[in-house]
Amino acid sequence: MSNDTRPPSDDVLKLAAEKARRYVRNVYDRRVSPSEASLAALGELSEAFPSSPCDPCGVIEKLDQIGSEATMATTGGRYFGFVIGGTVPAAIAANWLAAAWNQNAALRVMSPIAAELEERVLRWVCEALELPLDCSGGLVTCATMANFTALVTARQALLARAGWDVAADGMFGAPPIEVVVGAEVHASILKALSLAGFGRKRVTMVEADGQGRLRADKLPRLSERSIVCIQAGNVNTGAFDRAGEICQAARDQGAWVHVDGAFGLWARISRKYDHLTQGIDQADSWATDAHKWPNVGYDSGVVLVRNGEALRASMGIAAAYLEPGLRREPMHHAPESSRRSRGVELWAALKSLGRSGLCALIERTCAHAQQFAEALRKRGFDVLNDVVINQVLVSFGRPEVTREVIRRVQEDGTCWCGGTVWQGKTAMRISVSSWATTETDVECSLEAILRIAGECHAL
Ligand SMILES: *Cc1c(COP(=O)(O)O)cnc(C)c1O
Numbered sequence: 001m002s003n004d005t006r007p008p009s010d011d012v013l014k015l016a017a018e019k020a021r022r023y024v025r026n027v028y029d030r031r032v033s034p035s036e037a038s039l040a041a042l043g044e045l046s047e048a049f050p051s052s053p054c055d056p057c058g059v060i061e062k063l064d065q066i067g068s069e070a071t072m073a074t075t076g077g078r079y080f081g082f083v084i085g086g087t088v089p090a091a092i093a094a095n096w097l098a099a100a101w102n103q104n105a106a107l108r109v110m111s112p113i114a115a116e117l118e119e120r121v122l123r124w125v126c127e128a129l130e131l132p133l134d135c136s137g138g139l140v141t142c143a144t145m146a147n148f149t150a151l152v153t154a155r156q157a158l159l160a161r162a163g164w165d166v167a168a169d170g171m172f173g174a175p176p177i178e179v180v181v182g183a184e185v186h187a188s189i190l191k192a193l194s195l196a197g198f199g200r201k202r203v204t205m206v207e208a209d210g211q212g213r214l215r216a217d218k219l220p221r222l223s224e225r226s227i228v229c230i231q232a233g234n235v236n237t238g239a240f241d242r243a244g245e246i247c248q249a250a251r252d253q254g255a256w257v258h259v260d261g262a263f264g265l266w267a268r269i270s271r272k273y274d275h276l277t278q279g280i281d282q283a284d285s286w287a288t289d290a291h292k293w294p295n296v297g298y299d300s301g302v303v304l305v306r307n308g309e310a311l312r313a314s315m316g317i318a319a320a321y322l323e324p325g326l327r328r329e330p331m332h333h334a335p336e337s338s339r340r341s342r343g344v345e346l347w348a349a350l351k352s353l354g355r356s357g358l359c360a361l362i363e364r365t366c367a368h369a370q371q372f373a374e375a376l377r378k379r380g381f382d383v384l385n386d387v388v389i390n391q392v393l394v395s396f397g398r399p400e401v402t403r404e405v406i407r408r409v410q411e412d413g414t415c416w417c418g419g420t421v422w423q424g425k426t427a428m429r430i431s432v433s434s435w436a437t438t439e440t441d442v443e444c445s446l447e448a449i450l451r452i453a454g455e456c457h458a459l
Pocket residue numbers: 083141142143144145186188189231233234235260261262263289301
């Protein structure tokens with residue numbers, strides 16, 4: 001198979017690997033946010049569409065020269081914004097290999113390895129998180145899509161029970177479904193509800209407590225046409241809704257329970273958090289992210305559904321040329337058809353960590369969060385949440401002072417923390433989600449935060 005016109009690719013792959021290796025080596029020591037100069041250099045990208053080809057090595061040189069410096073160092077140890085995982089070494093390396101493979105993970109006939117890995121990792125996730133081993137699932141981009149997939153499935157299953165075929169007849173004129181959420185529901189659930197035709201406002205919102213937990217005692221009467229959305233890990237506080245109690249009530253009344261466990265669900269790997277996750281396996285569907293706490297790299301969302309037939313009924317499609325085989329077909333379990341084989345990195349990360357490695361990662365990041373909270377409290381700052389897992393909310397006093405501290409922390413570059421308003425109080429969020437964070441990272445980040453708080457006369 002010779003092709004005289006095919007350009008050689010070995011040089012550019014070597015170059016990219018070299019640049020990536022240098023990036024990974026340096027990321028632990030560099031400033032977290034990009035410098036002013038590296039942001040200014042982004043201007044060099046504004047050129048008209050090139051009229052002629054460029055040597056691939058030149059392309060990679062340029063990308064590294066302008067791009068690497070302008071990244072946010074989220075794979076280092078001192079990024080604590082949003083809930084962003086780093087990426088374990090096996091996942092980065094597997095991603096390189098997967099890029100070379102460039103498999104379409106839609107159907108087994110398109111990629112036996114992608115289909116096989118997907119099946120393996122879905123099973124592993126159920127084993128790791130002690131969810132029903134016979135549930136079905138799909139790999140999607142993110143928790144928003146996982147929530148969407150689960151809610152669309154719930155909608156279709158509940159309406160089917162009521163004698164309505166939503167896939168064929170749509171939502172207009174369908175029997176109403178009541179969607180119940182907590183007052184501190186994640187915005188992605190509301191977005192998923194709007195995409196699914198429920199409308200983000202047509203929900204029954206149940207009061208939440210001071211940690212953001214849906215108050216189970218305030219649940220309305222449910223029915224076979226209710227969907228209850230609960231949370232495993234509030235994005236601000238890390239709090240868990242009382243799954244056991246809520247699932248029991250829902251089950252007794254025939255309702256569907258969906259768990260948004262974007263990051264918190266992974267706490268279930270550790271016996272230390274059993275009191276938080278108890279009863280979560282009684283739900284009907286679960287959404288989580290592998291790119292958050294398990295450090296699998298972007299993008300990697302997972303949806304799991306107890307009733308696999310219901311998932312396939314809502315996500316399956318038929319066309320003569322698609323030739324579905326006898327085995328599980330990836331595309332019949334998710335909204336997308338053609339897509340990358342995200343099972344590759346998920347498999348590599350879970351294989352490299354194993355149960356004890358994943359458990360250690362979860363427990364270590366929680367311990368780091370405790371370390372942050374204790375030091376901040378000791379200095380007299382108000383930690384607004386019960387630090388039950390890896391999330392810390394801290395106020396530096398008046399809202400404008402807290403905002404100024406956040407701005408300066410981000411600019412300083414030692415670490416990166418974002419802001420939020422938690423039940424009326426302006427706070428800085430510290431989310432410890434990376435495998436790469438060390439105690440030294442926590443110490444020098446604390447030093448920077450406390451120094452800046454002092455400069456802002458926060459106390
Ligand atoms: C992060 C998060 C989401 C959304 O996750 P994406 O991967 O960004 O779609 C949803 N719910 C909770 C609780 C989250 O923390």
